Amino acid sequence: MPITVWGLAVAQALLMSGNILLVSISALVGQELAVHPALITLPIACQFLGLITATLPAAHLMQKLGRKTGFVLGNIIGLLGTWVALQGLVASSLAVFALGTFLIGIAIGVGQQYRFAALEACAPPLHSRAISIVMAGGVLAAIIGPNLAILSQNWHAASPYAGAFYGLFALYVLALLLIVLLPLPKPTISAVKSEIRSYRELFRQPLLMAAVASGMIGYGIMVLIMTATPLAMNHDQHDFNATAYVIQWHVLGMFVPSFFTGSLIRRFTTRRVILWGCGALLLSIAVNLTGQGFWHYWWGLLLLGVGWNFTFIGATHLLTFSYQPAEKAKVQGINEFCVFSAAALGSMFAGQGLVILGWAWLNLFAIPWILIVTLLIWRLKEQTPSAAVSDQP
Structure with a gap:
């Protein structure tokens, strides 16, 4: 490397x-x-x-x-x-x-x-x-x-x-x-001066739609639940040390898998790793819905971090197959704008969402969004050439 x-x-x-x-x-x-x-x-x-x-x-x-x-x-x-x-x-x-x-x-x-x-x-x-x-x-x-x-x-x-x-x-x-x-x-001169497709043409690609949606929902749902967790734990009488411990392991869940996510993509394809990430996000919600004890929060946020890692890294890799060299700034820029706008919305909605919906319904609110990404990525099996869901250009 x-x-x-x-x-x-x-x-x-x-x-x-x-x-x-x-x-x-x-x-x-x-x-x-x-x-x-x-x-x-x-x-x-x-x-x-x-x-x-x-x-x-x-x-x-x-x-x-x-x-x-x-x-x-x-x-x-x-x-x-x-x-x-x-x-x-x-x-x-x-x-x-x-x-x-x-x-x-x-x-x-x-x-x-x-x-x-x-x-x-x-x-x-x-x-x-x-x-x-x-x-x-x-x-x-x-x-x-x-x-x-x-x-x-x-x-x-x-x-x-x-x-x-x-x-x-x-x-x-x-x-x-x-x-x-x-x-x-x-x-390079060719990357700067070559013809660039419009946003409409670019987003007609199911692959680009799936990649951007995966990054948006993975990041947005992670921020939503992560931001609401300390408030929910405080409501359930967990002390600050317990909350800090849960958040620490969540961050480790977000980044420790990075040491082997690339290997998993090379071995099992980008598409499959993103689907595993969606599965980890859904499993996190399932754990959150089963109880509000310390270990429910701990496992829920650990799985949430792993799910974010697989969806975010997978989406970043999948995105690279959706543009030509001259289009990278346009595609990468709009991808970052969409992903971090979703993260901002998640952070802003977390507090009010917890007050209005409660912990259980806040988690249930996230499920349809994850399922939409799951469907978009699943459909790539038939709509995308094998190169786009593997590690080969």
Whole structure:
């Protein structure tokens, strides 16, 4: 595997460490600075807004100027965002802090292209493994992010959360230096100037529809249930330590399978791995519906993480068969926009959904969406050439 792929995996780990760090403290900062309860989640909402805003422009910018230029600009925006957010904390201004998280969200949105950059750094038969290696960086992030949030509490006198942004700044500096040193491929003239199909023509492909839907539903349902779980556990009198333990194992379930997901795709086809992911999501819901004890939540979220891993990595790999080189920015950009819009909706609906529907009905609400993806992927058996559901180009 080329060194570029391993370097991008480390960059992904640094990016996601910062993301986990930010998620760990943003709601707490919002609670401290907000003048109205409805504004508590404003920083998180702005982060998602920044992420979604960046997806399409980042993909097109990288196609024209190259991955390195795009990633460098993204990290610089992230560094600016950490400084702005820190000023918001020092000044006790929720608006300034939210502006900082918006800029950080843009940096996170640009960084979502790391896995696509890994595809360009290796031969097609290695694509599924390259995606898995980059996503496996999340295991390191699951360790760095929460611990950095804890260790940084005494780094700044103004706020117990301000120190976290020094840590976040350091992570972005390391990622920037790494990207500058990596031999990322440059855009080719043919990829920039070739004919590009319209969105209507592209989405007439059942394969592209299935890939985008798999990424959207896998991510959206994961965020929906993951975000609602701490609230549900609190309602059922589980203490914070139990909740933190459940979330920790959920994150491990999300990223540890990345070490072998690529091998499973090569051996059993992308289509089958996505179907297994849908099955794991459904099994997670089944466990959640059987009870609300600690081990129900633990198994439910562990399976939810595995289901996300299989559907997301599988969808990313399947997507590569749906476009020509000149169309990659257009397809990758719209895919990221759709997937992270679904994640944002899941996060925003989780709290209100739990209050309105309750834990059981919130889980039941997710089932039809998973079944739709299952049907779309299942139909590819007859509608897609064998190359599109295997690891061969």
